[in-house]
Ligand SMILES: Nc1ncnc2c1ncn2[C@@H]1O[C@H](COP(=O)(O)OP(=O)(O)OP(=O)(O)O)[C@@H](O)[C@H]1O
């Protein structure tokens with residue numbers, strides 16, 4: 391299964407889309423909330439159930455001990471998003487000031503996410519937040535750059551509006567060049583379109599010079615539930631957002647598989663111990679979960 395990172399230029403729906411994909415995937419799935427500006431799911435969809443003692447920030451210290459310690463910490467900081475525990479969340483930072491501590495953790499976390507995807511069979515999504523640039527490059531603290539370099543696919547989430555496309559046009563060449571130079575290639579980059587505004591997929595692809603890999607409908611009720619929490623709206627489980635998200639996960643899986651056939655990018659060398667720690671996650675069935683998934 392692929393590791394897919396989602397990013398935006400400006401609050402376009404990264405978190406809602408990442409959650410929709412994670413909840414809609416046909417396979418076991420995992421969302422790592424790695425937005426350096428801070429996570430929003432803990433206070434939103436999780437309604438504060440996961441305390442500050444849980445999540446991404448706590449992995450920084452474990453990483454300093456080694457990959458095995460990181461894998462153990464990772465496994466114990468995942469929060470179930472469904473009663474069966476097949477959909478999991480690594481809750482994000484509680485304070486943007488914590489981002490600096492993560493700068494040296496991203497690379498090892500990328501190893502863990504790839505092991506989850508390739509050896510434990512999870513569909514892995516990364517909420518990479520808004521892109522921040524410094525001197526024409528991805529900012530080393532305000533962007534989880536190593537996670538983007540190492541992702542199988544990087545999806546820039548855009549809306550079909552003039553404003554969204556104008557903003558994206560400036561950032562796309564930088565992101566593509568970074569993935570080309572430091573990542574698995576510029577072709578890892580694609581667009582996820584939120585169908586809001588007058589620009590259709592083919593026009594968005596034309597204007598931005600990048601493929602639209604998937605599109606999600608403008609569906610405010612379910613999107614609001616995913617970002618703000620509360621009670622799921624009527625028909626949420628069969629909502630256009632979740633139904634299209636399910637199709638999108640298929641497109642994402644197929645695109646990642648196609649890329650993999652065409653090139654060999656470096657795979658993490660997991661010790662059997664680390665792989666074992668993460669594979670055991672498949673056998674656990676935690677009790678907590680989020681209603682309506
Ligand atoms: N498919 C959608 N249809 C309708 N509204 C949406 C959709 N996706 C997201 N939204 C709404 O857009 C707003 C921003 O969404 P979200 O928080 O997911 O964006 P984001 O890119 O993660 O923003 P930030 O950069 O601030 O974290 C929210 O009000 C959310 O409900």
Ligand SMILES: [Mg+2]
Nearest residue numbers: 404405425430
């Ligand atoms: Mg967000």
